[in-house]
Amino acid sequence: LTQPQKCQGLHVVHIAAEMAPVAKVGGLGDVVSGLSKALQRKGHLVEIVLPKYDCLQDDHISDLKILDVAMESYFDGQLFRNKIWVGIVEGLPVYFIEPHHPSNFFWRGKVYGEHDDFKRFSFFCRAALELLYQAGKKPDIIHCHDWQTAFVAPLYWDIYANKGFNSARICFTCHNFEYQGTTHVSELSSCGLDIVRLNRPDRMQDNFAHDRINPLKGGIVFSNIVTTVSPTYAQEARTAEGGWGLHGTLNIHSKKFVGILNGIDTDSWNPSTDTFLPAQYSADDLHGKEENKDALRLHLGLSSAQAFKPLVGCITRLVPQKGVHLIRHAIYQTLELGGQFVLLGFSPVAHIQREFEGLANHFKDHPDVRLLLKYDDALSHIIYAASDMFIIPSTFEPCGLTQMIAMRYGSVPIVRRTGGLNDSVFDVDDDSIPQQYKNGFSFWSPNELELNNAMERAFNYYSRTPGNWKKLVKKIMTLDFSWETSAAQYEELYVKAVAKARAATSHV
Ligand code: ADP
Numbered sequence: 001l002t003q004p005q006k007c008q009g010l011h012v013v014h015i016a017a018e019m020a021p022v023a024k025v026g027g028l029g030d031v032v033s034g035l036s037k038a039l040q041r042k043g044h045l046v047e048i049v050l051p052k053y054d055c056l057q058d059d060h061i062s063d064l065k066i067l068d069v070a071m072e073s074y075f076d077g078q079l080f081r082n083k084i085w086v087g088i089v090e091g092l093p094v095y096f097i098e099p100h101h102p103s104n105f106f107w108r109g110k111v112y113g114e115h116d117d118f119k120r121f122s123f124f125c126r127a128a129l130e131l132l133y134q135a136g137k138k139p140d141i142i143h144c145h146d147w148q149t150a151f152v153a154p155l156y157w158d159i160y161a162n163k164g165f166n167s168a169r170i171c172f173t174c175h176n177f178e179y180q181g182t183t184h185v186s187e188l189s190s191c192g193l194d195i196v197r198l199n200r201p202d203r204m205q206d207n208f209a210h211d212r213i214n215p216l217k218g219g220i221v222f223s224n225i226v227t228t229v230s231p232t233y234a235q236e237a238r239t240a241e242g243g244w245g246l247h248g249t250l251n252i253h254s255k256k257f258v259g260i261l262n263g264i265d266t267d268s269w270n271p272s273t274d275t276f277l278p279a280q281y282s283a284d285d286l287h288g289k290e291e292n293k294d295a296l297r298l299h300l301g302l303s304s305a306q307a308f309k310p311l312v313g314c315i316t317r318l319v320p321q322k323g324v325h326l327i328r329h330a331i332y333q334t335l336e337l338g339g340q341f342v343l344l345g346f347s348p349v350a351h352i353q354r355e356f357e358g359l360a361n362h363f364k365d366h367p368d369v370r371l372l373l374k375y376d377d378a379l380s381h382i383i384y385a386a387s388d389m390f391i392i393p394s395t396f397e398p399c400g401l402t403q404m405i406a407m408r409y410g411s412v413p414i415v416r417r418t419g420g421l422n423d424s425v426f427d428v429d430d431d432s433i434p435q436q437y438k439n440g441f442s443f444w445s446p447n448e449l450e451l452n453n454a455m456e457r458a459f460n461y462y463s464r465t466p467g468n469w470k471k472l473v474k475k476i477m478t479l480d481f482s483w484e485t486s487a488a489q490y491e492e493l494y495v496k497a498v499a500k501a502r503a504a505t506s507h508v
Contacts, residue, residue: 009044010140010494012036013168015128017111017121017148019050020265021060022089025111026317027262027401028145028175031229034265036092038487047139049128051106051120052085052098061087061094071134073127075101076190082127097127117148118183118215122191125151129160138167141494145173147181150219154193154204157222169497171490172223176398177237177244178321180216182206188213202252207245220249224497226257227490229399230420234259242396260490261423262399263483269384269405271477276381281410283477286470289385289410296386302340303367310339310462313387313411315380315402318347318356318373323416326393328359329448330455331369337459340368342383346375384409388473389458395446397421403440407476412469413440414454424481428472429457439476 014036018029036046058064064087072079085096099105105120114120125144129152132139144152153170160166185199198204199213203221206212220226228234234257236242238250250257267273271289272282278295281288293311297304312334316322327343334341347353353373360371372379384390390406392415399420403413415421425440426433441458443450462469 009042010491010498011045011138012039012047012141012143012494013132013137013139014046014048014143014145015125015149015152016048016050016145017124018145019048019089019094022057022094023050023053023055023111024057026175027229027399030265030401031173031175031262032145033090033092034263034483035487035490037090037265038263038483039491040092041484042487042491044491046092048089048092048094049131050094050096051124052083052096053111054107055109055111056096058087061089063088069134071127071131073099073123073130074192075123075126080123082131084131095128095131097124097131099123099127112148118181118187119190121148121181122151122187122215125149125155126191128152129155129165133160133163133165140168140498141171142168143171143173144219144223146175147179147214147216147219150181150215151191151193152219153222154198154218155191158194158197159192169224169494169501170222171225171227171494171497172219173227173229174216174219174237175229177216177228177242177246180206180214180244180246182209182212182214185211185213207248214246217246217249220246220253220257224256224501225493226250226253227493228257228259230261230423231259232422233396233398233419236396236419258493259423260486261420262401263486264401264404264408264481266408266482269408271385271409274381274385276378277385278382281385283410283474286410286473289473292382292385293388296342296382297340299382300342300370300372302342302370305367308463309368310388310459311386312339312341312389312391312414313344313383313406314342314391315344315383316392318345318352319349320352321394321396323393323395323446324352324355326416326446326448326451327391328355329451330391330393331359331363331371333448333452333455335368337455339389339459341370342387343371344374344376344380344383345371346373384411387411388462389414391455392416392421393446393451394418394421400424404481407439407479408481410473410477412458412472412476414458415440415442416446416451417442417444428461439472439479 019032020029067084081100083098204218206214279288279291363369390411397419415425426437427442441454443454
């Protein structure tokens with residue numbers, strides 16, 4: 001196996017189901033690559049282990065090759081061979097595991113959403129640890145993400161640490177507590193975990209059903225560090241309303257649990273170099289922003305009769321978490337207030353997709369509204385650049401990236417105060433907030449009245465004090481949402497955990 005070059009910093013291995021841009025479904029993919037790149041820049045050795053999906057975007061992988069090793073891993077009482085690929089993604093070394101298993105676990109045309117996801121990902125976790133063990137790697141930190149790779153924590157401490165593979169501390173990041181991967185307890189033993197030992201209320205047993213096992217809970221219980229993606233979401237997850245049944249577990253383990261706000265990739269999201277845009281621009285020269293607005297109107301057949309009309313953007317997965325009823329309402333409210341609205345969204349939920357298809361059809365010739373029900377990365381860049389305001393009325397939002405991207409493109413966010421939105425958007429009209437932090441508009445309760453109020457305040461600010469609006473736009477474009485600050489917080493947690501482990505072994 002390829003041996004990493006010597007490095008003064010920490011050796012960190014991420015084991016994950018996603019990594020942008022090769023295997024991205026949502027924010028998790030962005031975090032794995034964004035955090036890894038920032039840690040690498042700080043001098044740490046970072047490696048990543050991913051499944052070898054058939055749907056990998058392999059044009060983003062360089063030097064991809066198969067390693068000449070026979071790596072077998074345990075599952076369902078047998079050993080299965082795995083083909084190990086290695087390549088470079090975004091400058092980072094990545095191992096891809098391709099199992100030789102009759103169920104073709106990662107040959108499904110998609111990352112998630114299969115009936116046997118529990119098996120697919122518990123197999124992957126076992127194989128990933130086996131790979132590190134057989135390769136003789138001695139990482140300081142193994143960082144796993146969400147329930148799909150949470151199995152790493154109990155597998156590491158119950159099986160691999162006993163074999164002497166025990167150099168690492170385990171960091172587990174939960175990107176959304178809604179998804180826990182629970183299943184019948186009998187499935188746990190396939191990857192070699194001991195049901196009798198683990199199906200206990202203080203270990204992996206689901207908090208609601210005694211015959212079910214909860215991998216997300218296992219990640220929390222068995223990891224040395226547990227993080228989530230914003231400080232406010234960390235607090236919310238510790239309450240009965242926000243913890244999806246895991247608040248009790250998080251409260252028991254509160255000493256090792258923290259929220260760290262995600263960053264965004266400021267290289268790919270940069271209006272002054274963004275090649276998707278008809279016109280590039282910066283905080284010092286906003287002319288290009290106007291040109292992008294004109295270009296988008298033309299492209300979508302929206303009216304340009306009143307150039308000054310504010311354009312409200314919304315780019316989102318259309319799922320209940322995102323406040324779809326309020327997104328729908330915001331379209332009508334925008335018209336009421338004299339603006340234009342562009343939605344780019346797609347729903348995996350059939351009835352929501354149907355509802356929005358009906359709306360899109362209703363507005364298809366409207367001069368001021370366009371709904372685009374698809375996933376389109378290039379168009380998303382243009383909408384961020386063209387819009388004056390950006391709406392995010394989520395019912396809950398672990399971190400949220402779109403508010404940060406919107407600000408970088410000078411689109412003023414209007415958000416519900418929840419999770420990471422509450423940690424990154426500070427209301428212009430809130431007197432308790434120091435002037436320098438004010439950067440958008442927000443509301444508390446997820447109802448139409450409060451949304452109306454926030455939108456009205458934004459529209460008034462835009463039309464009555466255009467000079468102040470322009471200052472606000474320039475200010476939000478220069479705010480720092482890069483990974484550097486967040487990566488420094490992860491680094492601090494890693495360093496502390498490693499120091500604690502070394503102190504403990506030196507006392508033995
Ligand atoms: P989540 O991970 O819950 O979907 P985030 O705000 O963390 O939400 O991340 C959403 C990311 O996906 C952003 O980069 C956003 O631009 C992108 N995105 C969402 N919907 C679309 C779409 N229909 N087309 C293009 N990009 C999209």
